[in-house]
Amino acid sequence: MQSLANVSANGGIALGGKVVCDGFLSNAAVRVQTHIHADHMTDFESSKGFQTILMSEPTKDLLVVELNAELAYRSNVIAIPTGQLYEIEGCRIELLPSGHMLGSTQVSVTLPDGSRVAYSGDFNWPLNEVIRTDVLVVDSTYGSPDRARRYSQSEVNDRLIELVLRQLGQGAVHIKAHRGTLERALEVLDGATQVPIIATPKLCKEVDVYRKFGYQIRPLLDISSEDARHYLTEGQYLRLYGIGEGDLFGLENGTAINLSAFMASSTDPVLELSPRAFSVAMTCHADFDGTLRYIEATGAQHVITDNYRGGHAVELAIAVRSQLGIDAAPSQSRPGRYWGE
Ligand SMILES: [Zn+2]
Ligand SMILES: [Zn+2]
Incomplete structure (x- = not known):
């Protein structure tokens, strides 16, 4: 499954061959920017030069404040309204809110053969709408049983x-x-x-x-x-x-x-x-139980836990297998230098 979706050495989440989320890959035509946190912004400048960059409208506004106003006028930086599909080279890309922060999204890509790959982005739980997918790359920030919270x-x-x-x-x-x-x-x-x-x-x-x-x-x-x-x-x-x-x-x-x-x-x-x-303890991430409920709700048959961010990818993959009975493995990427933003 890591051929369909994986996390690259620099933290980009590859979904099929044409789309990368939150990182740069030279063979991907499109970068999806799920939100503005630093652990998801790697190589944004390279993407600006070479890729179409998709994001939600609030994320674009926040990036204009964060980076510079010039971003607002670039034709390759595209804000797409929630629920609107973006098509490129036979792939359909959809962004849905992930409840993590203003503008944050889940990303799903339907490949030309109809199979679906998706990335959770950073997410909160519960959510009104969850992406449905066959293969899911999931954030692992609170992916350890000792990260469960007994308070709301x-x-x-x-x-x-x-x-x-x-x-x-x-x-x-x-x-x-x-x-x-x-x-x-x-x-x-x-x-x-x-x-x-x-x-x-x-x-x-x-x-x-x-x-x-x-x-x-x-x-x-x-x-x-x-x-x-x-x-x-x-x-x-x-x-x-x-x-x-x-x-x-x-x-x-x-x-x-x-x-x-x-x-x-x-x-x-x-x-x-x-x-x-x-x-x-105010956070915008789902806790351990919320993470498992989210994975279940996506309908994924194969789960890849993000080992670049958060540090609990191995524990989460074990829990997904044992508690949900769903095939799961950590991404082959090594942990990055950011933790859980
Ligand atoms: Zn993050
Ligand atoms: Zn974040």
């Missing part, structure tokens, strides 16, 4: 609100998360507090894209603005950090909250590191 994300939301409101009583609250997770947290917090929310100009622009696509988030304050400087001296505000936008350790005042399910316990979503530092 709505419980996590409630605990986050409770924690933020409590800590705001003592001054500023600084929140850091991966893109997508941060905006989900903002939506959760937006109705709960009226304090100003301060972020870098780039993050402000990014949040504008989320708002354009329906997220209920009030406009953020640009940290370089006069208003923001005023609030920064007042003490009660939320300050947001994307990954790569500074370190929360060693803050002089206020509370640091890191949103990540990576170190979290399976029973309690809030981890207190000190009275002023917390980790909250």
Whole structure:
């Protein structure tokens, strides 16, 4: 099955001979960009020069903010509406939302002989719509039984609100998360507090894209603005950090909250590191059980677990075989340098 679909050495997911997702392969006419996280952006510049690049409309807008405005005008970078098919050389490509972050998609390719190969992309669970396929390459970020979570994300939301409101009583609250997770947290917090929310100009622009696509988030304050400087001296505000936008350790005042399910316990979503530092298990990935339910729902008869990202490909393949009775193997690619974004 690894001849029909596989993960290449640089992390690109090959679906049939003509399509690659989230990486560059010189023989593929099309690259599908499932979402904007760094572990899926490898060799994007090479693809820009040589391939047709397909993505959802929100992903294109987010990439224009992230990379440069020039991307908006390139004829080989194509945003396709949800549910619309794209045909090339006898292959039909379809993108469906994957619930992981704004714009993220699952990808299915129907080959000229009618057989179907697909890539889950990073996904959340449950989902309204799941791709149906014969062969599936699946993300393995939480593909280990010890990555099961005994609490729901709505419980996590409630605990986050409770924690933020409590800590705001003592001054500023600084929140850091991966893109997508941060905006989900903002939506959760937006109705709960009226304090100003301060972020870098780039993050402000990014949040504008989320708002354009329906997220209920009030406009953020640009940290370089006069208003923001005023609030920064007042003490009660939320300050947001994307990954790569500074370190929360060693803050002089206020509370640091890191949103990540990576170190979290399976029973309690809030981890207190000190009275002023917390980790909250907010994530946009399905957990172990959700991953198995997703695989079942695709109807796949052959599963390839992505060994480039996430680090649980072998355990997941074993579980798919033993618990679902579906043929499964890890991709032959070696682990990449990114983990689980
Ligand atoms: Zn990822
Ligand atoms: Zn991701």
